[in-house]
Amino acid sequence: xxxxxxxxxxxxxxxxxxxxxxxxxxxxxxxxxxxxxxxxxxxxxxxxxxxxxxxxxxxxxxxxxxxxxxxxxxxxxxxxxxxxxxxxxxxxxxxxxxxxxxxxxxxxxxxxxxxxxxxxxxxxxxxxxxxxxxxxxxxxxxxxxxxxxxxxxxxxxxxxxxxxxxxxxxxxxxxxxxxxxxxxxxxxxxxxxxxxxxxxxxxxxxxxxxxxxxxxxxxxxxxxxxxxxxxxxxxxxxxxxxxxxxxxxxxxxxxxxxxxxxxxxxxxxxxxxxxxxxxxxxxxxxxxxxxxxxxxxxxxxxxxxxxxxxxxxxxxxxxxx
Ligand SMILES: NC(=O)c1ccc[n+]([C@@H]2O[C@H](COP(=O)([O-])OP(=O)(O)OC[C@H]3O[C@@H](n4cnc5c(N)ncnc54)[C@H](OP(=O)(O)O)[C@@H]3O)[C@@H](O)[C@H]2O)c1
Numbered sequence: 001x002x003x004x005x006x007x008x009x010x011x012x013x014x015x016x017x018x019x020x021x022x023x024x025x026x027x028x029x030x031x032x033x034x035x036x037x038x039x040x041x042x043x044x045x046x047x048x049x050x051x052x053x054x055x056x057x058x059x060x061x062x063x064x065x066x067x068x069x070x071x072x073x074x075x076x077x078x079x080x081x082x083x084x085x086x087x088x089x090x091x092x093x094x095x096x097x098x099x100x101x102x103x104x105x106x107x108x109x110x111x112x113x114x115x116x117x118x119x120x121x122x123x124x125x126x127x128x129x130x131x132x133x134x135x136x137x138x139x140x141x142x143x144x145x146x147x148x149x150x151x152x153x154x155x156x157x158x159x160x161x162x163x164x165x166x167x168x169x170x171x172x173x174x175x176x177x178x179x180x181x182x183x184x185x186x187x188x189x190x191x192x193x194x195x196x197x198x199x200x201x202x203x204x205x206x207x208x209x210x211x212x213x214x215x216x217x218x219x220x221x222x223x224x225x226x227x228x229x230x231x232x233x234x235x236x237x238x239x240x241x242x243x244x245x246x247x248x249x250x251x252x253x254x255x256x257x258x259x260x261x262x263x264x265x266x267x268x269x270x271x272x273x274x275x276x277x278x279x280x281x282x283x284x285x286x287x288x289x290x291x292x293x294x295x296x297x298x299x300x301x302x303x304x305x306x307x308x309x310x311x312x313x314x315x316x317x318x319x320x321x
Contacts, residue, residue: 061092220244
């Protein structure tokens with residue numbers, strides 16, 4: 001079967017298509033014929049060597065949707081030909097991918113493979129950050145950076161469902177228009193406007209109750225200064241490549257929290273199937289929807305990575321066979 005392999009860190013050219021054996025499955029695993037595979041910014045960070053992995057070579061890819069090819073002896077919930085979506089630690093950029101049955105979910109007939117593969121990473125990340133980690137309450141304000149990203153588009157829709165007042169930043173006007181269409185109340189172009197001033201003005205000087213921060217550097221530093229008393233900032237990415245700086249006096253004198261979130265590590269410590277079922281139910285009921293930015297063929301994986309690196313995403317980017 002064909003799979004994308006990274007054998008050395010570098011630009012998109014290090015993403016090579018290779019003929020490899022299909023993944024072996026253990027008793028608790030499911031083998032899936034990939035119909036769509038999510039591309040995440042973390043894959044770009046992985047490719048350039050800025051994401052923790054166990055070593056090279058690696059086939060990236062944290063999520064696939066498709067049909068079950070076969071299951072391990074201990075798997076009773078799934079059978080060949082079932083339509084599923086799955087999360088995995090790696091291996092999604094391939095014609096076939098294996099995942100533990102505990103991370104495989106049946107999908108409603110009404111959703112395409114592209115739509116379902118767009119859900120796990122982005123919507124679970126957004127859900128856990130807003131609810132468990134961010135403790136967002138109805139009527140609170142939330143600032144969502146990189147609002148047109150895969151995670152950003154998910155977070156806006158979920159924050160709207162949770163009854164929050166939503167501020168959203170992005171680097172282009174059409175990204176801000178998408179954020180408004182999804183439910184953002186106030187949008188800010190952080191390349192031309194001072195988001196801290198706008199947040200302060202828009203919250204009567206208090207600041208935001210919750211901030212979802214994935215850029216790092218100046219964006220992180222400035223965000224800390226626009227938290228309301230008792231505010232929470234969740235750091236969940238460093239898209240700009242430069243980490244932020246935590247000012248402990250600012251935290252202690254304002255009762256602020258800076259919280260890290262990493263979906264993969266969270267599920268290693270707290271495995272739970274219900275949140276993904278909840279997302280699938282919300283999508284099936286039309287209360288949230290996957291936002292698809294672009295699809296690329298597996299062979300066009302380098303173009304897909306270029307697309308993300310050039311900040312062109314407006315929603316989710318996916319690979320198809
Ligand atoms: N911790 C976790 O579990 C977890 C899970 C999923 C994603 N993430 C993180 O969440 C962020 C969004 O991920 P995604 O897959 O949804 O990303 P995406 O759709 O590719 O969007 C990334 C966005 O980040 C913004 N950005 C800011 N500085 C950038 C830079 N120097 N280079 C490229 N983009 C930059 C851009 O939006 P603007 O042009 O509007 O600035 C860009 O469109 C990433 O930082 C990712 O690592 C973390």
